[in-house]
Amino acid sequence: MASRHLWPIICIPVLLIAMSGCGAAPPPEFLYAVTLSGVPNSPSFQLSSFKVDSSTGVLSPASTTTLGSEIIPSIAVNPASTFLYLSDPSANAIDIFSISPINGAPTGNGAFTPPVIICPFCSVPSSVPGALALDPSGRFLYYGSSFVGLGVGLGVVQGIGALAVNSTTGALSGVAGSPFPADQAPLSVLVHPSGQFVYTENINGASTPASGFSVANISGFAVGSSNGALAPVPGSPFLAPANADFAGFAMHPSGKFLYASTGQAANGILAWSVDGATGSLAALPGSPFAAGVATFDPALDPGGRFLYVSAGATGGILGFNVDANTGALTPLASSPFSSGTALLGPVVDPSGRFLFAMDSQNSAIAGFNLNATTGALTALGNPTSVGAQPESLTIVKAPQVAWLF
Numbered sequence: 001m002a003s004r005h006l007w008p009i010i011c012i013p014v015l016l017i018a019m020s021g022c023g024a025a026p027p028p029e030f031l032y033a034v035t036l037s038g039v040p041n042s043p044s045f046q047l048s049s050f051k052v053d054s055s056t057g058v059l060s061p062a063s064t065t066t067l068g069s070e071i072i073p074s075i076a077v078n079p080a081s082t083f084l085y086l087s088d089p090s091a092n093a094i095d096i097f098s099i100s101p102i103n104g105a106p107t108g109n110g111a112f113t114p115p116v117i118i119c120p121f122c123s124v125p126s127s128v129p130g131a132l133a134l135d136p137s138g139r140f141l142y143y144g145s146s147f148v149g150l151g152v153g154l155g156v157v158q159g160i161g162a163l164a165v166n167s168t169t170g171a172l173s174g175v176a177g178s179p180f181p182a183d184q185a186p187l188s189v190l191v192h193p194s195g196q197f198v199y200t201e202n203i204n205g206a207s208t209p210a211s212g213f214s215v216a217n218i219s220g221f222a223v224g225s226s227n228g229a230l231a232p233v234p235g236s237p238f239l240a241p242a243n244a245d246f247a248g249f250a251m252h253p254s255g256k257f258l259y260a261s262t263g264q265a266a267n268g269i270l271a272w273s274v275d276g277a278t279g280s281l282a283a284l285p286g287s288p289f290a291a292g293v294a295t296f297d298p299a300l301d302p303g304g305r306f307l308y309v310s311a312g313a314t315g316g317i318l319g320f321n322v323d324a325n326t327g328a329l330t331p332l333a334s335s336p337f338s339s340g341t342a343l344l345g346p347v348v349d350p351s352g353r354f355l356f357a358m359d360s361q362n363s364a365i366a367g368f369n370l371n372a373t374t375g376a377l378t379a380l381g382n383p384t385s386v387g388a389q390p391e392s393l394t395i396v397k398a399p400q401v402a403w404l405f
Contacts, residue, residue, distance in 0.1 A: 029054065029398055030103075030396050033049075033365060034073060035390050037387070050104070075132065079134070082101075082170065084098075084099055089129060094114070094143065096171070109170060130187060139195075144188060145158050145182070158186055160198070162179070164227075178230075188200060188248060190249065193254070197233065199221070201246065202237060203246050204216045215245065217237035217238055217240065218249070247262060250307075251300075252322065256274055261309050266292055268290035271328075285326075290320075299355070308320075316339040317343055317368075317377060319332035319337060319376070337376070338366070338368075347395045359390070360389045363387060364385045
């Protein structure tokens, strides 16, 4: 009789084969939420992790980690979902976490302190890590600035950081020449799906919380294929075709189009075409789309057929069809969704079946089924309480081993 100790060796590969070939549900996913609690004079940020049921979209809490009381951090997860990176502006560091393949819970695994560009006119270093973005291969991690307030005419002292990633340990090391000179204050960063270009959404260096954070331009950088170094693409930086407040931008999965929401400036959604050879941007005909509407935090489904934005305080989620050839946006027939509810920061899961958004008023995360044919959103049920005000969401595919649990 075969030893019972051989069961895992025999059955796990068989189970994996069966799951991959018999129409099984997509693998589970992990969702991370940065939340804010406490009083205004003593805020506290937390990182909560959830396992997402691939069939129902139900969120199962996994862990909560206290982060501190400084600026809201940014999260990036490597493509294998084995490491999570968290910007820590107060310590001028990027914290590294290992991810549990079972439920997605992060465990501290050290930190990396990048070099800074010292600004003689500023009270803090200008290149303290803010927004984070990983390239599709997971080889390089890029970070923008968390600091605004240079004033007009003080020159370019912001930086875009570039770090090499050890795929085995998750450790970070500086790319030669990093941080690279940037334009204005690069508060958002994203990487082209090809990994060949990096883009930043830049805020006017004279912006303050009192004056508001307006978008100055979009910068594009070509990526050195061997070392991850950055060099400006032709024509960079690119001016916005209409006034926009800082409210997020997103790249189409094909890499052909770039979209930016305009916040309270209420100029709808700005859009550019992306030159696949040079990385240069050109405003799309018809941009801005949905002019006159306040939009925040654009998100696209994995197939690039639909784009979703928050409509702000009471507007719910706006949905648009995306023309695959031109990038033009047209409103979905049933949009807006959950009108009357303040839903922010929408994210679409990697399978394209669900959309999640922050319900800050009720300290919860709202979930929706996403109709793959029409793009329509249907509420999954009652929002999932997180016990604090959600500030950002990140969702990733779980590693294959998580299918077994």
